[in-house]
Amino acid sequence: MGFISNDIIIEKYLRKDMLPTIFCTGCGIGSVMNYALRAIHDLNIDMNETVFVSGIGCSSRVPGYIYSDGLHSLHGRAIAYATGVKLANPKLKVIVFTGDGDCGAIGGNHFLHAIRRNVDITVISINNFIYGMTGGQVAPTTPLNSKTTTTPYGNIEYPIDLSMMAKVIGAPYVARWTTAHPVQCISSIKKALQKTGFSFVEVLAPCPTSYGRLNKMGNTLDMTKHFKESTINIKLYEKMLADGKTTDKMVIGELVDIEKEDFNTKYNKFCGELK
């Protein structure tokens, strides 16, 4: 299917009085917002029945630009708020935008337990490997040896892999792409939005201002190229494994796509049995 012009996205989904966005030159967050809105448009999702939820961070500013109801909540708590919204009014489509710090550090427990409960929400995590908003501190996703303002000599802590976490805890839909994969991102966000249960899409995104600058990675063009080179598609990766080879590259693609009864369905059944 072909792609539509941005004017449709801007007119229908964005708060024009808020534009241009506050994001730095070449920041990947705007791209992820564009991909998500295109997925929503393709699926004809009713914005009157949709709530966007976020925590705190540059990534968490996304709902503020979208012409829909939203909750810009507390740092790390987006998924907790989203769970509340979904349980209070299961008719609503609930979409979370969260940074890697918001989702994996301070919000890590909410992330784990919403997956465990299989709450029917879609979480889009913008992973720029750093705390962008607060000036570039180390995040739990920061790769080994990377420089941040709090690891000026290089990071010695092993990073966590958000998508793999989502997978092992049992999320029924997990995909990871980079901002340099617009077509795949849109397609995965569409699948995530259609999945009943916890769906997770992680998008690796450049933060040229903090992560890029501190690690001398150049501008967003260089960073985008680096993302393409430092990732490997799951299909290729599985083939490599079968051939007895391995790689340090980060695996991208559709990582999980299964059916699994969600929390609301279980809850309703349970209430029915009690009657």
Place this chain on the structure above:
Amino acid sequence: MIHVNTNYCKGCLLCVEYCPKKVYVKSEKLSKKGVFPPEVKFPENCIKCHLCELMCPDFAIIVEDKDDK
């Protein structure tokens, strides 16, 4: 028609890099925002793939397309 909104454009040049038909070049003139926006140099080469609009993080490009719904 290709429109570049120089009020939204931050000069990252992803559009220049990723257009498969090399429609854009970096402008030599600063925009009023203080960046070098893309200049639509070869519009006749555009195949309306919309990749530039997808790659632009700032919703700054509109490629007019009569097929849009």
